Amino acid sequence: MIVNRNQQGATLVVAMVLLLVMSLIGLSSVVSSTLQEKMASNAQQRTLARAAAESGLAAAERFIAxxxxxTSKLIQFNGDNTGYYSAYPVPGIILETKLAKQVTDLADAADPSIWTAANSVEVDDLSSAVQSKKPRYTIEYVGRRSQSGISVWSPSAVIERGAPHIFKVTAIGWARDTAVYSVLQSYFMTGTGAGVFEYEE
Incomplete structure (x- = not known):
């Protein structure tokens, strides 16, 4: 029997090329799958961080409500209570505004390293299984609402009785990975109507 050695060599080369192509396809699939898993994990981490920050906002708004x-309860924003601040005085109630003194480091609230027990309130309503740190929040009293919009107190200001008080709430939440976090902010107004809020001006 006559064997063509050139054909045997060609068969080996073709087989090697096919094996290489299949290996590359397999490797590409693994890389693609790994990338998709990482993307899904990152999306999940971002969702967890946002949920934690929303929990912080909800806790702060619940505190205000x-x-x-x-009006007399605004004394809690006199600067003596960690996490509760006012940038403006309220006659007979908020006599000293310590916002600039105590939370200068919170000027950039998007920096997660500045949120500490010394300047914000910790929220206790999420499991440690889904977060690396507990959410935190601050509440800042920003004044009253008038017909022209937000109007802070001043000696010459004329504010209608029953004009809502306005608060700025800032919260941060972390995912399981401390590098993944979310900072959210909202404005909260006191309500109007009997039994909702007692305006004592």
Whole structure:
């Protein structure tokens, strides 16, 4: 029997090329799958961080709704309570504004390293299984609402009785990875109507 050695060599080369192509396809699939898993994980981490920040916002707004039920309660923003601040005085209630003194480091709230127990309030309502740190928030009293918009107190200001008080709420939440975090901000107004808020001006 006559064997063509050139054909055997060609068969080997073709087989090697096919094996190389199949290996590259397999490697590409693995890389693609790994990339998709990382993208899905990152999306999940971002979702967890946002949920944690929203939890912080909700806790802060709940505090305002349940604890700040009268103008006199604004005294909690006198600068003596960590996490609760005012940039403006309120006659007879907020006598000293310590915002600039105590939370200068929170000027850039998007920097997660500045949020500490010394300048913000910790939220306790999420499991450590889904987050690396507990959410934190601050509340800043920003003044009253008038017909022309937000109007802060001043000796010459004329504010209508019952004009809502306005608060700026800032919260941060982390995912399981401390490098993944979300910072959210909202404005909260006190309500109007009997039994909702007691305006004592």
């Amino acid at each position: 349940t604890q700040i039920t009268a």
